[in-house]
Amino acid sequence: MTDEKTQIKQNFIEGLSGISSFWGFPKGMGAIFAVLYISPAPLSLDELVEQTGLTKGAISTNVRSLARMGLIRPVTRLGDRKDYYEAETDFYKSIRAILKERQNSEFDQAVASVRETLSKLESGQGAFAPAERAFLTERVRALSDFFSALDSLTSAISRLDGLGIGTIQTVLKILK
Amino acid sequence: MTDEKTQIKQNFIEGLSGISSFWGFPKGMGAIFAVLYISPAPLSLDELVEQTGLTKGAISTNVRSLARMGLIRPVTRLGDRKDYYEAETDFYKSIRAILKERQNSEFDQAVASVRETLSKLESGQGAFAPAERAFLTERVRALSDFFSALDSLTSAISRLDGLGIGTIQTVLKILK
DNA sequence: TAGAACGTTTAGTTGTTACTAAACAAAGTA
DNA sequence: TACTTTGTTTAGTAACAACTAAACGTTCTA
Numbered sequence: 001m002t003d004e005k006t007q008i009k010q011n012f013i014e015g016l017s018g019i020s021s022f023w024g025f026p027k028g029m030g031a032i033f034a035v036l037y038i039s040p041a042p043l044s045l046d047e048l049v050e051q052t053g054l055t056k057g058a059i060s061t062n063v064r065s066l067a068r069m070g071l072i073r074p075v076t077r078l079g080d081r082k083d084y085y086e087a088e089t090d091f092y093k094s095i096r097a098i099l100k101e102r103q104n105s106e107f108d109q110a111v112a113s114v115r116e117t118l119s120k121l122e123s124g125q126g127a128f129a130p131a132e133r134a135f136l137t138e139r140v141r142a143l144s145d146f147f148s149a150l151d152s153l154t155s156a157i158s159r160l161d162g163l164g165i166g167t168i169q170t171v172l173k174i175l176k
Numbered sequence: 177m178t179d180e181k182t183q184i185k186q187n188f189i190e191g192l193s194g195i196s197s198f199w200g201f202p203k204g205m206g207a208i209f210a211v212l213y214i215s216p217a218p219l220s221l222d223e224l225v226e227q228t229g230l231t232k233g234a235i236s237t238n239v240r241s242l243a244r245m246g247l248i249r250p251v252t253r254l255g256d257r258k259d260y261y262e263a264e265t266d267f268y269k270s271i272r273a274i275l276k277e278r279q280n281s282e283f284d285q286a287v288a289s290v291r292e293t294l295s296k297l298e299s300g301q302g303a304f305a306p307a308e309r310a311f312l313t314e315r316v317r318a319l320s321d322f323f324s325a326l327d328s329l330t331s332a333i334s335r336l337d338g339l340g341i342g343t344i345q346t347v348l349k350i351l352k
Numbered sequence: 353t354a355g356a357a358c359g360t361t362t363a364g365t366t367g368t369t370a371c372t373a374a375a376c377a378a379a380g381t382a
Numbered sequence: 383t384a385c386t387t388t389g390t391t392t393a394g395t396a397a398c399a400a401c402t403a404a405a406c407g408t409t410c411t412a
Contacts, residue, residue: 004301004302004303005302005303005304007302008293008296008297008301008302011289011292011293012289012290012293012316014289015286015287015288015289015290015292015293016286016290017286018282018283018285018286018289019283019286019287019290021282022282022283022286024200026369026370026371027370028370028371037315037319038312038315038316040308040311044388045388045389046388054371054372055371055372055373056388056389056390057371057372057373057374057389057390057391057392058370058371058372059389060389060390060391061370061371061390061391062370064390081379081380081387081388081389082387082388082389083388083389089315089318091318091319091322106194106197106198107194107195107198109194110191110192110193110194110195110198111191111195112191113187113188113190113191113194114188114191114192114195116187116191117184117187117188117191120184120187121184125180125184126180126181126183126184127180127181128181132216135216136214139213139214139265140188140214142265142267143213143267146267202399202400202401203400204400204401220358221358221359222358230401230402231401231402231403232358232359232360232402232403233359233360233361233362233401233402233403233404234400234401234402235359236359236360236361237360237361237400237401238400240360257357257358257359257409257410258357258358258359259358259359
């Protein structure tokens with residue numbers, strides 16, 4: 001492979017690595033996905049080792065995460081004991097999977113604790129003076145509403161599915 | 177302050193701390209914001225030290241980040257050398273500020289490098305075989321389009337502004 | 353001018369995370 | 383059975399991020 005080809009691909013791989021780490025995932029995960037994404041054929045674990053420079057162990061764990069999130073798919077070939085992997089190309093599908101993955105996690109738990117605070121305030125718990133209770137209730141409720149709105153938005157994204165950019169553009173127009 | 181009151185507030189503070197760290201910010205930042213958010217009056221740095229348990233240094237740096245992101249506002253009192261801070265209560269405003277902050281950062285840079293890859297492929301750089309070039313171009317373009325869509329969505333969020341939940345609900349209905 | 357009140361900066365500590373290297377397990381093949 | 387091929391798990395490492403404690407620089411006040 002010529003130097004220029006390698007460099008173009010390398011640049012792409014590094015770009016996805018950066019995006020990955022930006023969103024709080026390991027840089028290696030981004031690299032693995034990138035390599036698979038620009039590969040015409042599914043790759044084995046050893047091919048991934050070769051093309052990413054990571055070790056088998058790292059590939060093994062990152063590949064598992066990627067598969068769990070639906071960003072890549074395992075491909076098994078009959079009579080071949082190796083595992084192969086290919087990238088998922090429907091990003092909306094992937095996003096839905098990622099959001100689902102992240103749900104039920106610390107985030108939802110944290111949001112729940114805010115809601116809990118609200119209901120305690122509303123049900124009269126705690127020896128708050130009337131004015132203080134009113135103040136706190138209003139603030140915490142506003143925050144809780146805000147989380148609800150965010151929730152709606154993320155589930156909207158989940159539903160974008162195969163609709164693609166056209167739909168999003170439409171939505172944007174509606175939002176003026 | 178009675179134990180129950182303290183506990184309710186503490187629960188709220190811990191909730192926001194969790195949310196903060198979930199989104200990749202220091203836990204302390206969430207705690208500081210939480211304390212300010214449920215305070216009827218602006219608080220000084222020392223009051224924040226007292227109520228969060230963090231040290232002055234930590235408060236100092238975190239408060240600066242929060243202010244830069246527009247999540248809190250400095251309040252100066254005439255004839256008082258202390259700095260006071262109050263929470264921003266318009267979350268949509270805050271989100272817009274945060275997105276703006278995060279932009280021009282690693283993320284945009286990374287996305288740019290993907291776009292760069294695309295334009296190199298399209299302009300015929302690199303000694304790719306025709307079929308390989310077509311394949312790569314298609315894949316990288318799909319990814320680039322996807323980022324554009326995400327971009328549109330985030331700027332849509334920015335624009336939600338004071339519209340609130342009602343608008344979002346409307347959008348959701350349109351998305352079916 | 354000395355000292356106090358504040359906020360910032362710095363050095364050092366702690367905890368976390370993604371990784372490597374290597375041991376290990378499982379399953380096929382000679 | 384022994385050996386090979388494959389993937390997983392574990393122990394250790396290096397880098398990093400958030401924090402504490404304390405030194406520091408300013409600005410106000412006596």
